[in-house]
Amino acid sequence: MGTHVIKMPDIGEGIAEVELSQWHVKVGDLVVEDQVLADVMTDKAMVDIPSPVHGKVIALGGQPGEVMAVGSVLISIEVEGAGNLKESAAPAPVAAQEPPAAPKVETVAESKPAAAAGPRPAPVCQGPMVAREADERPLASPAVRKHALDLGIQLRLVRGSGPAGRVLHEDLEAYLAQGQSNASAPAAAAYAQRHDEEQIQVIGMRRKIAQRMQDATQRAAHFSYVEEIDVTAIEELRAYLNEKHGASRGKLTLLPFLVRALVVALRDFPQMNARYDDEAQVITRLGAVHVGVATQSDVGLMVPVVRHAEARSLWDSAAEISRLANAARTGKASRDELSGSTITLTSLGALGGIVSTPVLNLPEVAIVGVNKIVERPMVIKGQVVIRKMMNLSSSFDHRVVDGMDAALFIQAIRGLIEQPATLFVE
Structure with missing residues (x-):
C-alpha cells in the first residue's frame, strides 16, 4: 500500500x-x-x-x-x-x-474502471433511516433543516438520497412513512417546551455573501425609490404571446420584458449602467448592458449575468435567464457566468411583498427590485376599474447617482411597461 x-x-x-x-x-x-x-x-x-x-x-x-x-x-x-x-x-x-x-x-456504479483500482466503496443500502454520530452534521439545505425541525425529526437519523448523501424533502417524507418520527405524536406535543439550539458556522458561500453585503452597505451611500406600475397591458401582451408562440418559442415570464425595459431606458440614463471604482474615484459607463439576475439557491443568493441584453430578443433573453438560473441552482454556473454585470434585476416572485430595499451589487450603482403583482381597484378617467399593479423597489448609489435622475429612470421604465408597444419602437 x-x-x-x-x-x-x-x-x-x-x-x-x-x-x-x-x-x-x-x-x-x-x-x-x-x-x-x-x-x-x-x-x-x-x-x-x-x-x-x-x-x-x-x-x-x-x-x-x-x-x-x-x-x-x-x-x-x-x-x-x-x-x-x-x-x-x-x-x-x-x-x-x-x-x-x-x-x-x-x-x-458510475465510476470508471481501472486496471489498478484501489478499494471501492460498498453499495449504499437503501432505507429512510441511517445511524450517524451525535455530533455529525448531515448535508441538507436550510429549507430541509427547517422542515425537519417543524416535524420534530432529527436529521442525523435520516438517510439522504441526494448528491453526497444530502437529505432532501422526499427523504423526510420517507422517514415519516416508516413511522420512525414522533411527528405523529398528539397535538399537545407541539406545545412542549424546547431547549435545543444550533450553531451554524459562517463559512464558504454564506461568508462571502455576508462580506459582500456588509461591504456594499458600508461603502455605498444607498437610497431607495419605490414606484407603482400598472402591468395590466404588459400581462395581457405576455399572455397573448405565450398562447401564440409558447409552444414553439417557449413561455415568457415578466422578467424578459423588464430586461428589455432596462435596455431601452438606459439609452437615456447611461449613468445607471455603470461601475464605480471608489478607490480610484473613477466611474465607468458601459455601452453593453450585462444584466445580473439575482437567483436564490439552497446555499444563498447568486447573480448570474445575461450578457449583452441590448442585443437580445424577448425569447432570447427568456431562454438565457432560464438557462443561467438553472445552472446557478444546480451548481453548474461558471465563474464567468457569475461576474461582470453592469446593473442588477432582483425579484422575489410571488413572495415579492409590497416594498423592498435591495442592496447594491458593488461596484454597480443601480439595482431594480420587482415586487409581486396584485389586483387592485384603481380610478382611471373617473371610473373605478380593476388593474394589475406592481411596485418597483430600486436602490442607487447616492455618491454617483442623483435622486432626481433615479426617479426619472424608474419613471421611464414605468412608461415603457405601461405602454408595452414602446419597448419595440426604435
Missing part, C-alpha cells in the same frame, strides 16, 4: 489561497476517481476538488472555514501499489458557482 498526498491545486487567476468550505469525505471513507472530495471558495466562486485516485482517506489537511495556501496538503489517500509516498495536485477543479448547490459525487 502507498499514500497519495493531494495538494491544493492552482485554480488560476493569480489566486494564492482559498477557503476550505466543506468536506464531502471523512477519514476512513473509501473514494473513487473523480469523486468530489471538498469544496473551496475563491473570491469569485465555489470550486469542487475531485479525487485523482481510488483509495481510502487517511488524513484531512484542514477544517471548514480554514484559509489554505495553494500547494498545501489538502488530503492524504491510501492507495494500492508501491509503498513510496506519492504527491500530486488535485485534478483540474470544477467551478461550481458563486453560490453552489450540492456538488455531484460519482457513485460506485
